[in-house]
Amino acid sequence: MGTKDRNERERRALDALIASQIRRPLPEVPSEDDLIELSDDDCAALGSLGTDLVQQLLSRSDEPYEEPESPVGRTVRSPSSEPELANSGLNRAEEIDDETRRELELQREEIRRQLREQGESDDDA
Amino acid sequence: MTEAELEEAFREDPEVALELLDEEFRGRIARFIKSKVLGINAADLADLYQSTLLDFVRAVRRPGFDPSRPLRLVFHIAKSRAIDFLRRKRPYDFDADPEAILQLVAADLKGTDLGRRWKYLDPVVWREFRRALHDEILALPERQRQIAVAFVALFEKLQEAPDYRLLARAVSRESGNDENVVTVKSGWHEARRRLMRRLTQRGFDFLGKE
Numbered sequence: 540m541g542t543k544d545r546n547e548r549e550r551r552a553l554d555a556l557i558a559s560q561i562r563r564p565l566p567e568v569p570s571e572d573d574l575i576e577l578s579d580d581d582c583a584a585l586g587s588l589g590t591d592l593v594q595q596l597l598s599r600s601d602e603p604y605e606e607p608e609s610p611v612g613r614t615v616r617s618p619s620s621e622p623e624l625a626n627s628g629l630n631r632a633e634e635i636d637d638e639t640r641r642e643l644e645l646q647r648e649e650i651r652r653q654l655r656e657q658g659e660s661d662d663d664a
Numbered sequence: 665m666t667e668a669e670l671e672e673a674f675r676e677d678p679e680v681a682l683e684l685l686d687e688e689f690r691g692r693i694a695r696f697i698k699s700k701v702l703g704i705n706a707a708d709l710a711d712l713y714q715s716t717l718l719d720f721v722r723a724v725r726r727p728g729f730d731p732s733r734p735l736r737l738v739f740h741i742a743k744s745r746a747i748d749f750l751r752r753k754r755p756y757d758f759d760a761d762p763e764a765i766l767q768l769v770a771a772d773l774k775g776t777d778l779g780r781r782w783k784y785l786d787p788v789v790w791r792e793f794r795r796a797l798h799d800e801i802l803a804l805p806e807r808q809r810q811i812a813v814a815f816v817a818l819f820e821k822l823q824e825a826p827d828y829r830l831l832a833r834a835v836s837r838e839s840g841n842d843e844n845v846v847t848v849k850s851g852w853h854e855a856r857r858r859l860m861r862r863l864t865q866r867g868f869d870f871l872g873k874e
Contacts (some may be wrong), residue, residue: 548775548776549776549777550856551772551823552772552773552778552779552858553856554772554815554819554823555768555769555772555773556778556782557848558816558819559766559769560790561794561797561798561816562816563794564766565696565700567736567740568736569692569699571695572791573699574692574695574696574698574699576799577694578706580705580706581706581710582691583706584706584709584710585690585691585709585713588713590687592686593683593686596717597679597682597721598715599718612680612785624677634806636819639690644693
């Protein structure tokens with residue numbers, strides 16, 4: 540193989556490496572190590588969504604929803620195996636007030652505490 | 665927080681679990697979207713994150729929602745939103761068959777010096793290289809960046825049939841100008857040289873010389 544051909548092959552290999560690394564398939568649930576870092580601008584834009592984003596979205600979530608194709612092995616719209624979830628507070632669409640926000644924060648803390656305690660007891664076991 | 669802990673939170677109180685998801689995983693989900701859409705700007709990234717979370721909220725509110733493996737579902741939705749975005753903004757670029765590109769790449773690397781050096785690198789270096797490459801593509805001058813983004817998207821087509829008219833059309837769409845084949849092709853060569861130079865300066869000397 541001549542030098543020209545060899546150089547051309549190395550160039551093609553470099554192009555392939557560049558494209559494959561940028562378009563590399565990611566795991567279904569990627570770890571932090573798999574992912575590209577955010578810039579300061581990204582962080583600022585994401586931060587501007589606010590800390591009550593979920594509450595804002597809950598009030599918008601009655602709008603029509605286009606369901607994505609299910610991931611392999613998972614049914615997004617499954618038979619009602621968890622009926623209690625269907626009747627949870629998520630079916631409310633309402634404005635959040637300060638009292639509700641405080642209540643949610645307390646609930647979050649309580650779940651975190653329970654998860655921490657559970658993690659510690661699992662470690663002890 | 666782990667996925668198992670989040671799943672448990674969904675079983676206990678879905679509304680609080682959604683708050684936890686947003687609080688604990690906003691950054692990771694956004695990084696996933698950024699990894700899927702090369703060169704996405706901050707405003708579009710925030711919009712895509714928001715639409716991902718909105719779709720997830722709707723899925724959670726549906727009767728019969730299955731709370732097992734919630735992260736798997738939310739990343740699946742994020743991927744779908746990223747593909748929708750690419751179809752809208754860059755119709756030439758949507759991750760059609762990730763396996764096909766891997767096969768093509770394996771064939772292109774086989775028997776080359778670069779392929780041999782790459783094969784024996786530590787996976788940690790692969791990861792660092794990937795991030796550095798992403799950073800350096802985004803740091804290219806605007807026109808070269810547009811060309812590089814389009815080149816990466818069109819890679820298989822260009823390897824199978826090196827018709828740079830495709831690349832010129834894709835770059836025209838990005839730049840809004842009528843791009844010509846010769847300047848786009850030389851623009852890619854210049855972008856590649858610059859990438860190699862910058863990456864070599866950052867210590868990735870396995871790339872060899874252009």
